Amino acid sequence: MALSVETESHIYRALRTASGAAAHLVALGFTIFVAVLARPGSSLFSWHPMLMSLAFSFLMTEALLVFSPESSLLRSLSRKGRARCHWVLQLLALLCALLGLSLVILHKEQLGKAHLATWHGRAGMIAVLWAGLQCSGGVGLLYPKLLPRWPLAKLKLYHATSGLVGYLLGSASLLLGMCSLWFTATVTGGVWYLAVLCPVITSLVIMSQVSNAYLYRKRIQP
Template structure:
């Protein structure tokens, strides 16, 4: 049998079949990786948009329930919701590569806005803490005797320390033995801990007598989901930006 007859009898390669060169498999793997990357990015965009809506919607709902101005206590839940649900969440979402409202601005501008929002969050939290402390004093009730009260106090104190520690990022030369990359890593991870403390305080507050008598049934479960959703989004953002990247460098 001649060489020409052999070449004519060989079947043509099927589409997608891996030949001796093995070029189809890497192409398919690359296509799959690209599809997964697009899907993952779409999920992050959707979850980030949900976090923006929850960050604003939760304090708005609390304002309707508390009716600020109706009593001294009514300001406490609103101020705490503004601090830990709206201001602090937006301060962190500013650095989201997918859903930041200031994506078109420089990092320097985003850092300044982050600082402003964090300081406003701390101010609201301090006012909320002062109001509930004074209200309990007027009513002769004990201070910080519940898990909600203790967690809230810890969250406010932690937020104050976090803001003070953030000064080191503005003046990194003050820490000569620390690189700027390490300072950013520690600030981000410690900030995540503080944010989770704030969200935990909100969730414990929704177990209080005031909230459970006002909000019941499915509405209560939906309210509990709000800080949980924002916590998961922020955790994913910080992990992707710092923790996973740091692990991949080793």
């Protein structure tokens, strides 16, 4: 028996709500897991994985889920209020990422190791730089009068697309970090695979959210 349009809509919203809730829990759980594993303060390097997971797994995920119509924790706020919260969370993510990057650079300097010698390091550097550019671009959306010649709708589309790319870069950096000697020396077997699934799950949820909110909608418009 075919489902009615209304029933399909309810099922679709329920699935999106469940996936959004899962993204909240996974982002928080993964960050706590890495923090426990790294034991911040035990060494200079120990701050790097904690800060990077806080930036790219938790803060950045929450910054994007702010706009989710089904799973945002700030649905009671106006669109403008959520936009400001989004920018604050993104800025905090950038600050954490910059601090984490600075500490690992200092750590490598102390050990006399080469910088950007791994794919994890290169991806992380690109992700941090991209996040900086993305935050700068967000100022134009907070204050559209700064860019009077650009239609606001196009600015939002470009910002959303660029933000999705930046988020995926951050997730890729986390995935590559889980292939590092530091991580694989401690986390093995099924736990390693579960950890790898975390940024994959949040990336899929964010990709779906952005695609439905901007990319797909813009593509079908005449």
